[in-house]
Structure formats: C-alpha cells, structure tokens
Amino acid sequence: MTHSQPSIAQVFAAQHDTVAARRTTFDYTARRAALDQLRTMVLAHEQAVCEAIGADFGKHPDEVRLTEILPLLLEIGHTRRHLRKWMRPSRAPSGLVFLGTTTQVHLTPKGTALVIAPWNFPFFLALGPAVSALAAGCSVILKPSELTPATSALLKRIVSETFAPELFTVVEGGVDAATELLTLPFGHIFFTGSPEVGQIVMTAAAKTFASVTLELGGKSPVIVGPDADIANAARWIAWGRCINGGQTCVAPDHVYVHESVKAAFADALSAQITKMYGADPMQSPDLAQMAYPRQWARVAGLIDDSKAKGATVLTGGDMDQAARKIAPTILLDVHDDMGVQQEEIFGPVLPVMTYRDLDQVIDKINDGSHPLALYVFESNAFADEVIIKTTSGTVGVNMSVMGASHPTAPFGGVGRSGNGGAHGYAGFAAFSHMRQVLRARFFPFHIVFPPYTGLTRRLIAVFHWYVRR
Template sequence: MNPYQTIFEDQQKHFLKEIKNSTAKERIAKLKKLRSWIFSHRQEIRNAVYKDFKKPAVGVDLSEIKVVLNEIDVATGNLKKWMKPKKVPTPITFLGTKSWIEYEAKGVALILAPWNFPFQLTIGPLVSAIAAGNCAVVKPSEMSEHTSDLMKSMISDLFDESEVTVVLGDYKVSESLLKLPFDHIFFTGSPQVGKIVMNAAAKNLTSVTLELGGQNPVVVDETARIKDAAKRLIYGKFMNNGQSCVSVNTVYVHKSKQDELVTELKSELSKAFPGDAFKNEDYARTINEKHFQRVKNLSVDAVEKGAEIITGSTFDEEDCYIAPTILNNVPREANICNEEIFGPVMPIQSYENIEDVVSEINNKEKPLALYVFSQTKKNINYILKNTSSGTTAINETTWQFGQKHLPFGGVNSSGMGKSHGHHGFMAFTNERSMLKQKNGFTIAQLVHPPYTKSVKWIVDLIVKYL
C-alpha cells in the first residue's frame, strides 16, 4: 500500500464533507490566520532560510515573505468576486435556457515545491489552493530542510491534517505521492523533473501546473541606457545567488556598447557587494555541494574555451561559495550558454545584427523570462514580435515576477499554466459549465428526430443564418 494513501483518502473525505462548499468568508478566515502566523513569525522564517543558504534578511523579507503576503492580500480582497457565478449570453437557438459558469474547487491538490525560494514557492501556491477551496498535500524540498521544518510546524499549527498537511522527505517521497490520483498537481522545478511529474500525472489524467525554468536571455541594444542596464542586470543575476527561475542567463550586448557595459557591470557589482563578497552578509550561498560543483564546472568550462574573466571565478567548496562572476566574450559552444545556469555567473556575448540575436534565442527552448534593454520601439517590437517567452521585462529584470496583478508562468519547456492572484486561483479551480432548460416545449425539440422535411429545413436555416 502507498504510505500516503491514508492521508490522501482522509483529505478526499474531508473535502467532500467539509471543504467543497466552503464559503468565501470561511476561506478568507483561513488565509488571514495564515497571514497572521507569517507576520508574527517573520524572524523565524528569516532564520530558517538563512540556515539553508545564508540568504540575507532583506532578501527573505522581499522575495519570500512579502510575495506570500501579497498573494494572501489579493486573494482575500477579491475572493468573493472570483467565486461569484458568471452569467453567459444566450444564443437565439438556445432561447428558453439560462447558462452560467460555476467556479468549484478541484479537490485534493499536491504541491511539489523547490528549494531556491523555499518559503515563497511553497506557501504561494498553497494560498491559491486554499482560496479556491481545496485540500492540499504539500511536499517542500529536502534541500532547504530548515525552512521545510518550519513550514511543517506552521501548517500543523493552522490546519488539521485532513485539510492541509506537509510531508517531508527526498525524491522517493515525491515518487510515492505522484502515484496517487490527485485532482491537481502544482510543481515548481526543473524542466527535466517537470517531465517526470507530467508523465506521472498522465497516468491518472490529473491536471498540472508546471512552473519550470530555462535560459533567460538578455538583449542590450545600441540605444540602451547602460548605467541603468548594468544596475538592473547585477540585481537580476546575483539576487539569491543567481538561484532563480527568472535569473539572467546569457547577456547579448551590441558590439558598440560592450566595453561600456562591462565597465559599468564591474562598477555596479562592487557597489552591490563591496569588499570581499565572501565576507559580505548580503551575498547568499549555493544551496549544496552538488549544485556548487555544477555551477563551478560551467564557469571553468567557459574559461577553458576562451571566455575572459572580468571578475570572480573563485570558489570555496567547503562554504559552497562562488564569487559573483562576470565572463566576457563567452564562446557559443560553452556549456554555460546552452543550459540554465542557476548560479552567480553572468556570461556576455556581443552581436552586431538584432536578427542574429533573435535567431539564436529562437534556436533554444522558449524561456521563462526575456529581458530587453532598449530606448527604441523598433528594436523592442522586433524582438517581442519574433520571440516567445513566459514573461518579458523591458528595461528591467526579475521584477515582473513580483507584480501581483500579472500571471506568472512559462511556455512549453519553461512551464505550463499560470500562477499568482486570480490566475493562481483558476489553476486550482474547475470552471463548471451550467445550463438550465425551461419546462415544456423548447426550441431544441424542433431538431429532434425523426428528421422530416420540416426538420431538415429548420436545420438548414440554422446552419445558414443562425
């Protein structure tokens, strides 16, 4: 028997008996209790994330706590409107009927969360699941164990296990959970593991939201404001030690601006992390030795193939420390230009024709994020009209994720489905089509068999004119 079968079945029963028809008021009360817990345990959350990979307190406040609080506030402020049935128009051939859409919870959801934003990317989807009226089994990452332990304690304080529960463990736990016929699976992680999740979901025909990643390209054209671009690129690359699904990957800069950009990047990096970054409390660490070695190998490979070290490329394995690294003129065959980096290394390549950059972007999988630095609508529009990405930011990096009114998600290999706000609510919601017919004679009866001459004439009329 599956070790999580009992938990799953208890949640199924509880959903049908208590949760399925919960009101907006009841759901809002749960979310407000969650908000209160988070706010009153703010320092504990900071401490847990710091223990996992030395993430600074300001980083935890902005990218872990505040993002979740935003999710709660948007949901509690709009839930009544989101839950309200929506009337739809009645075509002439449906006269006598009434049609509308009911928004009902899917049921029991599975949330599989990553380690890079361990609190936000676990609790954010849970907020949407609760707002939509679901029960949930939550599996946080074993790599961020301190944050996972704290979240388990939090959920135990706030919910009965039959409504929401946190399950701890490694990939084997996830494998067992994925064998169960959940009503929805929300997974955040790599495209490689996303394929495993989708394959497992297919066996039960379970719907999925896949928040994945990809090689997020940056285009800095000849009209870009280089000082602004450099400042925002440093933030977008080195925040969270580069361990973000919307982090900057390869920077494509116009040849005429390359030297200026490199100079400004060095300057901005020294301002962001003055002195020795190893001793800087604002600079996080790689999550573990495995990921440390992977990112180190990408950096070393690029240098061996001809990349120029502008800054960084120093390592401390014991502390999982990789210095903030900028590499210039990185050859296209370097591994770092052909996979998601997920670490504090920024590769730079130059270009002369915008068409060549767009062609290179399109030769890779569709990214989760695309960044364009330009002051000309012509170049901006050309890039946008000839590429596809889950999200895009113009003259900025990463902040599109935090805009609480925008949907967040990828396309194809970078993700499936959307999250945040109303879009997150809809991910855990079934849009139930409703039609009510009047009593007695109906227009529909005019086309019931037998198919006499008059019926055929009516059908012909409908096809031609209605």
C-alpha cells in the same frame, strides 16, 4: 508514549475523504478565514523564516523579507480582496441556437491539491501556490524540498500548528516521498523545479488524470540595445543575476549587448556588482551561498569549463567550496560549446556577448527552447519588435525578475519552461474546474429532433444559414 506518523496514503485519505463535505462547508467565509490564518502564520514566524533560510543557504534576512515574505503577503492580500468576485459565477451569452437558455460558468474546486516546492525560494514557492489552492476551495498537501531542511522542518511545524491536516498539511521527505505522492489521484499538481523532473511529474499525473501546473526554467536571455539606459540596465541585470546567489529561475542567464555599448555596459556591470557586494564579494553577508554542495560544484564546474575553453573572466571567478560561495562572475568571449551556453546556469555567473544585427539575436533565441523570461533594455518600440518576434513565458522591459512575484498578473512558462499560470486569478483558476451550468427556460430545440422531414429540415437549414452567414 510515542505516536507514529501517519503514512502518506493516510495523509492523502484524510483530505480526500473530506472533498464532498468541503463543497458546502468551505465557502467564501471559510476560505477567507483560511487565508487570514495563513497571513497571521507568516507574520508570526517572520524571524524564524529568516533564520531557517539563513541556515539553509546563508541568505541575508533582508533578502528573505524582500523575496520570500513580501511577495507572499502581496499574494495573500490580493487574493483576499478579490476572492468574492472570483468565486461568483459568470454569465456566458447564448445566441440564437441556444435561445431560451441561460448559461453560467462556476469555478469549482478540483479537490485535493499537491504542491511540490523547490529549494531555491523554499518559503514563497511553497506557500504561494497554497494561497491559490485554498482560495479555490482545495485542500493542500505540501512537499517541501529536502535540500533546504531547516525551512522544510519549519514549514511542517507552523502549518501543523495553524491548520487541520484535513485542509493543509506538510509531508517531508526526498525522492521516495515525492514518488509515492505522485501515485495518488490528486485533483491538481503544482510543481516548481527543473524541466527534467517536470517531465516525471507530468508522466505521473497522466496516470491519474490530474491536471498540472509546471513552473520550470530555462535560459532567460537579455538584450541590451544601442540606446539603452546603460546604468539602469547594469543595475537590474546585476541584481537579477546575483540575488539569491543567482539561484533564481527567471534570472538573466546571458546577455546580448550591442557592440556600440559593450565597453560602457561591461564597466557599469562590474561597478554595480562592486556597489552591491563590495570589493571582495566572497566576504559579503549580502551574497547567498550555493544551496548545497552539489550545486556549488556544478556552478564552479561551469566557470572552470568556460575558462578552459577560452572565456575571459571580466570580474569575479573566486570560489570557496567550504563556504559554498561563488563570487559574481562576468564571462566574455563565450561560445556555444561551453556549458554556460548549454544549460541553465543557476548561479551568479553571467556570460556577455555582443551583437550587431538584432535579427541574428532573435533567431538565436528562437532556435532554442522557449525561455521562462526574456528581458529587453531599450525603447518600447525596440522591445515591441523583440516581443512580436519571439516566444517566452514572460517579458521584462527595462527591469528583470520582478514578473515572477507579480500578484495580479499570470506567471508561467511555455513549452520546456513550463505550462499553466500562477498568481492572482490565474492561480485561482488553475486549482478550479470551469463547470458549465446550462439551464433551459423556454428552449424549443426539440423541434429539430428526428424524424428529419418537412419543417424539421427547414429549421435545420435556417440554423445552418445563421452560423454560416
């Protein structure tokens, strides 16, 4: 006997109908237990996760552990340790005007949460937001990417084996499924993906008044200063650009290197790529594939476009369509009419440009959309000047990429690169409503109620003087 799958509307209704009950039953103990269940699930299926992501785009098992499983376990652990404190109501001062009252802020769950996950880190970026949602007391509907089908199927299976569907469930499907989900009145929507789709999500959320967290992307620049540690810069930039096959939203997208260290940096960068992936990176099991054929064609097209318009390939440039692999490629002599300078590359391709005047680089960065990440390799004083004069979602000084998985600090974009914060308390707060609870003990504010005559007017004048002083 076969059983039909519930519709998306039925899945949502099952969670939405339990929102009121969860206000009293999904307390600290229950939320902590859910996080423990999630941790146990991840540990029990670690090998299966490695195999699924390997099947989807050839990612090395150790890289899966490093970039998908380790940060998720850190996120769960940090949230478990701090959850009681985060849930505790906080006090707000009253002041003279509110003398005789007490004020608290309660963080209450927003209800049913929707997590729309991307294909590039299909496990961590699916379950990371779920950690925050469960901690905040929300139920979760997770929509994984259809472009990583093995990981999507695994998530559906292990989540259904671990959680009641009224608390946490997975809905598979493509654009049609996502579109239908976005018509439903979720309390909060957490989307990770491109700015273009982010606009669609935000427009849909406006129709149901759902709050949103958008983790998007952009062209994350790197500045290598004249006194940078060149070996360290090469290590972090090469790794940040090439990990996950270059398909990382906070990867170094292009490098501005001071003219005095250009040659040394180029040599060190080439040597570091060879150290990581060998003389023939196309044969390296450590270099991930492009996730799907259209992604390979897009990145390959960017390389071809750059070469046709005069760019020089310092290293790399090899491409294998059948294997969906692209060798780490360093481009010199790039200019603004090339595709690599106009769109987020999202592949193992790195344009390198020289500069003499730092202010010109800063102006260039500020002329574009605010990046999700900005990296500076130099002294703290040099980095502080860049930080003060620019805007970005995050900043990495003498390192790259790691901010995206930091469990205790907020991570998020600004403007076109996103809004809202993820991880730790910021993630918990995103799925929570800050509810003011104002209690009157002895609060004689009624003495300034109408009619506005005599004593009432004099008391209002005193209040007015107090706030203006």
